[in-house]
Amino acid sequence: MSTPASLPVPALSVRHLTVAYRDAPVLWEVSWATPPSGLVAVIGPNGAGKSTLIKACLDLVPRISGEVRIFGQPLAAVRRRVGYLPQRASVDWDFPATALDVVAMGCYPRAGWLRPLGRREREAARAALAEVGLADFAERQIGQLSGGQQQRVFLARALALKADLYFMDEPFAGVDAATEKAIVAVLRRLADSGRTVIVVHHDLATAPHYFDHVLLLNLRAIASGPMRQAFTPENLALAYGGRLSLLDQAVAAAAGAPGAAPRA
Amino acid sequence: MVAADDFLAALGLGLGHNATVVVLGCAAFGLAAGLVGCFVLLRGRALIADVAAHATLPGVAAAFIGATLAGADPRNLWLLMAGGAASAALGTLAVRAATATGRVRDDAAMALVLSAGFGLGVVLMSVVQSRPTGGQAGLAHFILGQAAGMAEAEARALGMLAAGAVAMVLLLFNPLRTLCFDEAFAAATGLPVRLLDLALMALMLLVAVAGLRAVGLILVVALMVIPAVTARLVTDRLGVMAALASLFGAVSGWVGAALSAAAPGLPTGAVVTLVACALFVAALLLSPGRGVLAALLRHARLSWRIARDHFLRGAWEELERQRLGPDGAFAAAAVAEAWGWGPARLALVTCAARAAGLLTAAGEPGFLRLTEEGTALARGVVRRHRVWEIYLTRAGGVRAFAAHRGADLIEHTLPPEVEAEVEAWLAAADPALAREPVPPPVEGSLGHGARA
Numbered sequence: 001m002s003t004p005a006s007l008p009v010p011a012l013s014v015r016h017l018t019v020a021y022r023d024a025p026v027l028w029e030v031s032w033a034t035p036p037s038g039l040v041a042v043i044g045p046n047g048a049g050k051s052t053l054i055k056a057c058l059d060l061v062p063r064i065s066g067e068v069r070i071f072g073q074p075l076a077a078v079r080r081r082v083g084y085l086p087q088r089a090s091v092d093w094d095f096p097a098t099a100l101d102v103v104a105m106g107c108y109p110r111a112g113w114l115r116p117l118g119r120r121e122r123e124a125a126r127a128a129l130a131e132v133g134l135a136d137f138a139e140r141q142i143g144q145l146s147g148g149q150q151q152r153v154f155l156a157r158a159l160a161l162k163a164d165l166y167f168m169d170e171p172f173a174g175v176d177a178a179t180e181k182a183i184v185a186v187l188r189r190l191a192d193s194g195r196t197v198i199v200v201h202h203d204l205a206t207a208p209h210y211f212d213h214v215l216l217l218n219l220r221a222i223a224s225g226p227m228r229q230a231f232t233p234e235n236l237a238l239a240y241g242g243r244l245s246l247l248d249q250a251v252a253a254a255a256g257a258p259g260a261a262p263r264a
Numbered sequence: 265m266v267a268a269d270d271f272l273a274a275l276g277l278g279l280g281h282n283a284t285v286v287v288l289g290c291a292a293f294g295l296a297a298g299l300v301g302c303f304v305l306l307r308g309r310a311l312i313a314d315v316a317a318h319a320t321l322p323g324v325a326a327a328f329i330g331a332t333l334a335g336a337d338p339r340n341l342w343l344l345m346a347g348g349a350a351s352a353a354l355g356t357l358a359v360r361a362a363t364a365t366g367r368v369r370d371d372a373a374m375a376l377v378l379s380a381g382f383g384l385g386v387v388l389m390s391v392v393q394s395r396p397t398g399g400q401a402g403l404a405h406f407i408l409g410q411a412a413g414m415a416e417a418e419a420r421a422l423g424m425l426a427a428g429a430v431a432m433v434l435l436l437f438n439p440l441r442t443l444c445f446d447e448a449f450a451a452a453t454g455l456p457v458r459l460l461d462l463a464l465m466a467l468m469l470l471v472a473v474a475g476l477r478a479v480g481l482i483l484v485v486a487l488m489v490i491p492a493v494t495a496r497l498v499t500d501r502l503g504v505m506a507a508l509a510s511l512f513g514a515v516s517g518w519v520g521a522a523l524s525a526a527a528p529g530l531p532t533g534a535v536v537t538l539v540a541c542a543l544f545v546a547a548l549l550l551s552p553g554r555g556v557l558a559a560l561l562r563h564a565r566l567s568w569r570i571a572r573d574h575f576l577r578g579a580w581e582e583l584e585r586q587r588l589g590p591d592g593a594f595a596a597a598a599v600a601e602a603w604g605w606g607p608a609r610l611a612l613v614t615c616a617a618r619a620a621g622l623l624t625a626a627g628e629p630g631f632l633r634l635t636e637e638g639t640a641l642a643r644g645v646v647r648r649h650r651v652w653e654i655y656l657t658r659a660g661g662v663r664a665f666a667a668h669r670g671a672d673l674i675e676h677t678l679p680p681e682v683e684a685e686v687e688a689w690l691a692a693a694d695p696a697l698a699r700e701p702v703p704p705p706v707e708g709s710l711g712h713g714a715r716a
Contacts, residue, residue, distance in 0.1 A: 022366055058452045076454075084452035091446045095306065096502045105442045109453045113439045141500040161453070 008036040009072040011165045011196035012057065017066030019049070019056045026052045030066070030221045034198060035213055039191045041201045041227075044217035045240050050200040051087065053217065054167045058084055070165060080109060083163030087170050088151050093143050099153045100138040103128050106160030128156040133182050148179030155183060166190065166197045173202070184210055207231065270526035275519065283525040286411045289419030290521035290536060291514045293471075293478045294487055296426040298513020299433055300471050301488030302495065302506045303464055306444040311371070312465075314485040315359055315378045316352040317472040321385025321481055323351025324406055328392050339402070341418065341477070348406075348481075349473045355381050356465060409480030409533025411521055418477060425474050429467060433506060436460065441502055478517070479533030487513055490540040497547040497554045516540035570676050571613045576622070576642035577649060578602045579634060580702075590639045593626035646702050648683065649675050653706045655686045658693065664706050 010033040019027040027049045034040050042050045055061045057068050059075055070078050083106075106128070107121040117125070129138055132152040142150060151171060158166055171183055187210070190197050201207055207214065207227075214230050216222040216239040223235040273279040274287055304313050327347025331338040355377050362373035389403055402410075433440070442450045443460050451457045468488070475484035495508035520536030549556050578599035583592050600610040614632065617623045622638035625631075634642060649671050656667035691698040 055448070060448055060451055079454040082452070084449055086446060086448045086452075090448060095445045096496060096500050096505050097441070097445060098500070101441075101502070102445070105438075105445070105449065108438050108442065113455070114435060143500075157449075167452075 013069045015067045018064045037194045037196050038212040040198045040213040041211035042215045048218040081164040083158045083161040083166040085158040085168040103156045106157040128159040132156045148175040168199045274522035274525040285419045286414045287521040289422045290517035292422040292426040294513035294517025295510045296429040297487035298491035298509040300467050302492040302509040305492045311374050315374050317481045317484040318378045319355025319381035320348030320352045323347035325388030406476045411478045411532035483533040483537045486537040494544040494547045497551045573645045580642045580646045593631040650703045
């Protein structure tokens with residue numbers, strides 16, 4: 001991967017991370033490092049701890065043990081370089097706000113929370129909306145947007161943060177084909193400009209097409225690495241526990257996928 | 265009962281100094297409660313506010329007892345309020361502690377603390393009543409509110425509370441908005457979420473305690489929740505909602521206090537709450553976006569459009585069946601039969617269509633003719649239906665009778681861009697057919713009323 005002389009700093013590295021809700025561990029001794037940039041999928045069955053991993057990295061849930069480094073530093077030191085896209089279902093979309101209001105929430109961390117946004121920041125928010133194809137929906141009440149459009153508003157808000165490392169929790173959950181395409185295009189652009197995007201993903205069929213790297217997670221880190229090396233039937237079986245025939249199909253589909261080749 | 269003159273005088277602050285103090289004090293409290301309630305509600309903490317209000321009672325009673333034992337003046341309002349604030353804070357902490365373990369659901373925890381706090385307060389009250397200085401202490405007024413005796417200093421304090429609430433919301437508007445909408449995102453961007461929540465809770469507690477005198481602990485939550493809910497009905501903007509909630513709260517306090525000043529028998533808290541409720545009902549009925557009347561109107565408009573389209577298509581198909589041109593006369597009864605309409609519905613639809621200038625009477629009774637406008641509209645309706653039928657049968661492989669049904673279901677709600685796409689498909693697939701103003705019905709689709 002890289003010469004020992006110039007070891008690149010991983011965007012995210014996690015060591016011996018353990019998280020428990022009440023008595024039951026949700027993540028157990030997870031150690032994992034992402035490449036310095038690129039699109040990274042976190043894949044595993046329901047309840048595998050995928051969202052919890054993201055939340056633990058962002059200090060949103062308490063850790064029992066373990067260490068998280070972002071660009072080699074603790075989160076507090078690099079907070080401005082980190083962006084988060086929560087699950088769409090985690091908020092009440094009947095909230096009195098327009099699409100632009102929500103995207104503007106991504107501008108405040110840089111512009112300052114206690115004063116109104118200046119013209120430049122408002123334009124940046126509009127540009128972020130335009131980037132996800134919602135330029136005409138800026139003044140729309142968020143409750144009147146479709147599910148896919150709401151997801152894209154969340155994505156635009158994340159873009160407005162102008163972060164270098166993004167955590168995205170199921171951005172493809174329950175969206176229409178047009179939205180999926182738009183999101184993939186945005187992710188690709190982010191990766192091409194040297195950013196890292198860590199995405200909780202649950203569609204095994206599309207994972208090898210969309211992502212360069214993968215972490216297979218089920219309570220523990222089952223396997224991780226470049227998609228072609230880690231996304232194998234054996235590893236998937238370990239992560240999902242059986243149902244081999246379905247998994248074989250997914251891998252077979254992946255093998256024929258042009259996007260599955262590791263990117264330069 | 266209420267003397268109208270007195271009410272108007274109190275409303276215009278002309279009923280003497282004491283009444284004016286009460287009216288202004290209640291208005292200031294209403295403003296603060298409406299504004300703070302806006303964010304409390306959006307943060308999902310309305311029930312916690314109710315818990316805090318009920319949990320003030322044991323603190324008030326304990327402060328009274330403590331002051332008596334210490335030889336201080338037990339009727340000192342500030343002392344009583346401080347006691348109320350302390351026990352309310354304890355109550356909210358108790359709810360948090362009970363839910364933090366994860367063993368008790370938060371609604372159960374809130375119900376538990378609310379009733380336990382109130383029960384404890386009632387017990388302590390009865391202790392107060394049994395003491396010689398009790399009885400007349402007026403502690404009972406804290407339960408249902410009695411603004412009549414409000415001193416100028418109290419009204420001034422309420423004014424300061426309102427000003428403080430406005431200042432804090434103006435300063436923290438963006439962080440509060442982000443926190444209320446998406447706590448996880450707010451925390452991930454580094455906002456001090458706990459501190460913000462604490463500030464909001466502190467403001468809520470202040471309002472709950474400040475409202476003890478004016479509206480009483482049972483109804484204080486009403487002034488936090490009702491103006492905010494009313495404002496939400498009227499607007500989709502948070503800034504406007506906060507301003508309107510303040511306004512509605514202030515108006516409720518003002519009008520309610522004036523009413524109760526004009527009729528001293530009426531408890532202020534209840535009247536203020538009822539005024540707020542009246543505003544809510546008015547907004548529920550009349551709000552342009554979310555109001556009941558607006559929804560009925562929208563529904564009626566959609567029903568009319570569908571009935572009109574059905575009638576026009578029925579008329580067109582009847583004319584085709586009789587081999588008449590678009591200007592021919594057709595029997596209204598035949599169209600009604602095709603759609604299975606009764607005479608009342610037929611009369612209603614034809615009446616409305618004639619009023620809209622789509623139909624005219626045609627000599628013989630029971631026969632109608634399409635006007636020019638009606639013809640153009642009918643042509644569009646029928647074309648849309650048939651093009652969709654053709655698309656479903658040829659491109660979608662749907663059987664003809666099913667295509668007819670599908671077209672029926674979808675044609676009224678077809679978005680214009682989909683319609684354009686289907687038209688483009690037809691122009692490419694069968695240019696000759698696409699050029700016809702109204703394509704013939706798909707073979708086997710039966711047209712209307714199963715006339716086969």
